[in-house]
Amino acid sequence: MVDLQTLSLLLSINETQMVQDLVSTVMSSPQVSQFMHEHPLFFKNVQEHVQQWSQSIPAQLKNIPVPDDLQQEYILYLDAQGLSAEQFTQQSADLLVQLQHSDFHTDAQNLLLTLSQANAHNRKQLFIQKWREHLVSQVLSLEIIFAEQERERMLQQLELRMQVAGELDETLAPQHPGKLWDLTATHLLQGNSSLFRHYASFLTHNPELKKIADALGRAATQDSSAEEQINRVETAEWQTVQHEQVPDDLVGIHQSNELNRLISSETVLLTEPELETVFYKQLAERRLLNYQFMGQSRSLETVMSEQRTFGETQDTKGPFIVCIDTSGSMSGYPEDCAKGFCFALLQIALSENRACVIMLFSTDVVTYELTGPEGLQEALNFLGCSFKGGTDLEPCMQQVMHYMQQARFSNADAVVLSDFIAQRLSVETEQQAQQIKRNGNRFNAVSLSRHGKPALMKIFDNVWKFDTSLSGRVLRKVR
Structure with a gap:
């Protein structure tokens, strides 16, 4: 089976102009023009996308089959082209019969009638020329249908991608679109794109996070x-200090004079009058056995810190x-x-x-x-x-x-x-x-x-x- 691209090549049809016209039509469409005006940074991305699409068109033509009747007519055209002038004159009646289902049939009849008095060589050459023009017209009609379908498909694709890019331009790419255009191939976002706006706003209210990023x-x-380079800067930081006055954890026993942490065995000294003086002596000398606690206390203090910076490569x-x-x-x-x-x-x-x-x-x-x-x-x-x-x-x-x-x-x-x-x-x-x-x-x-x-x-x-x-x-x- 002959494909559309092969038939175009056989008839020496130049597809380059069709592709160029197609690109111009897409880039100058109202949808694309408006988007470029509102989001000029995406111009290069859209242009490259359309150019890549245009380069794929010739390959797509290979997948378009030529209708059977057009294929048969082209084969008949090749056979007629190979005839001598005398053979063409002799077989012209049979040729008209075989062309009866072609759009070229009426023109062929009129052409042979008009050229009946011409010499055989000129009759054949002019007939073949007009027949080729008809075949080229048929192929171009198929290419125009294909081009129109491709144009509509590309515009629909661009509209979806431009819609996504336009919505996310300010939130995801505030400085340069970069790779954002490539991601817009995901047309139907299965979620709420307001999440992007939410976290863009969150960063605005938490600029320190953006600075770290x-x-x-x-x-x-x-x-x-x-x-x-070492720079000393003044910053406020929370300082954590281990302190015995914060009763978080029991860490042992030590000598002190804190009655509220006194070990119960020490109170035995108070039960005997002659030992009571020993108790008060140890209290004054901070030698009573006490439970020892340890905990953390926090305070906000201004400290000097060093910041190191290096040259960029x-x-x-x-x-x-x-x-x-x-x-x-x-x-x-x-x-x-x-x-x-x-x-x-x-x-x-x-x-x-x-x-x-x-x-x-x-x-x-x-x-x-x-x-x-x-x-x-x-x-x-x-x-x-x-x-x-x-x-x-x-x-x-x-x-x-x-x-x-x-x-x-x-x-x-x-x-x-x-x-x-x-x-x-x-x-x-x-x-x-x-x-x-x-x-x-x-x-x-x-x-x-x-x-x-x-x-x-x-x-x-x-x-x-x-x-x-x-x-x-x-x-x-x-x-």
Whole structure:
């Protein structure tokens, strides 16, 4: 069976002009023109998308079969073309009979009648020429039908993608559309895109989270071999002090003079008049046996801290791999902070054309590819889920390191969001992480609690603290 592209080539029909006209028609359509006016940063994305589509048109023509009657007529045309002038004159009557179902039949009759007095050679040449023009017209008609269908299909596709891009432009790509256009292939979002607006607003009210995300985004270009700059800055921090006056835990027995913590056996001295003076002597000398308590007290103090900065290099920025604690202690405001931070990373990933993968560690590791083909839907699924998991960081770190060993995740920035109230990582995992660091990857952490275990965070290259407690929130408002 002959396809439309083959027949076009046999008849020497130039498809290039048709494709160019098709591209011009799509790009100048009212829908596209209005979108370009409102969102000029997407012009290059739309143009490249339409160009890629136009390059696929010739291949699509191969899949369009030519109607049987047109195929038979073309074969008859080739046979007639191969006849000599005398043979053509002799067989012209039979030729008309075979063309009786063709649209060219009437024109063929009139043409042979008009050329009856012409010499045989000219009669054949003119007839074949007019017949070819008819066949070309038939093929062009089929191509026009195909082109019209393709134009409508492309405009419908563009309208859906432009609608998604227009809705999410300000929330997901406020600076540069980057990779956002690629994600708009997910036309029907099975969720509420208002989640994107919610977390965009959340970041506006919590700018410190956005600053941490921006700092993480620059981590790939921080060169530790560059000149180090140390700045001393004054910050307000909560200080934890071990204090005996806070009766949290009983830690032992010691000598003191506190009657309210007196061991009951010491009161025996008061039962005998001659021993009573011994009791008061030991009381004055602070040598009575007392229960010893120990607890923590917290106070807000101004401290001087050092901030180290390094020069930036031009290294390629790698993907983000975010590992999130979904334990019960992370529900509520910490959960919103974790999702808001991931939303900020998604904005950076889209603007800088970087991959972004979210992992939730619980009994199982749940993964969301936010910049994959279904990235927008994956992002909605993640932002809409609830944190009701566990605190086992070990399997999630193993999954993160498995990703980092893949070529597409070279120079990656892994970041763990947790309150870090969990068990320590195994020695094997820490050693494996150190090995992966030597390959150019980085491990970072964002601690969402002031009670995080320092021993658990020593594995990370950078640790940012964001206190999600009520006092931490109030302190940020005061600042």
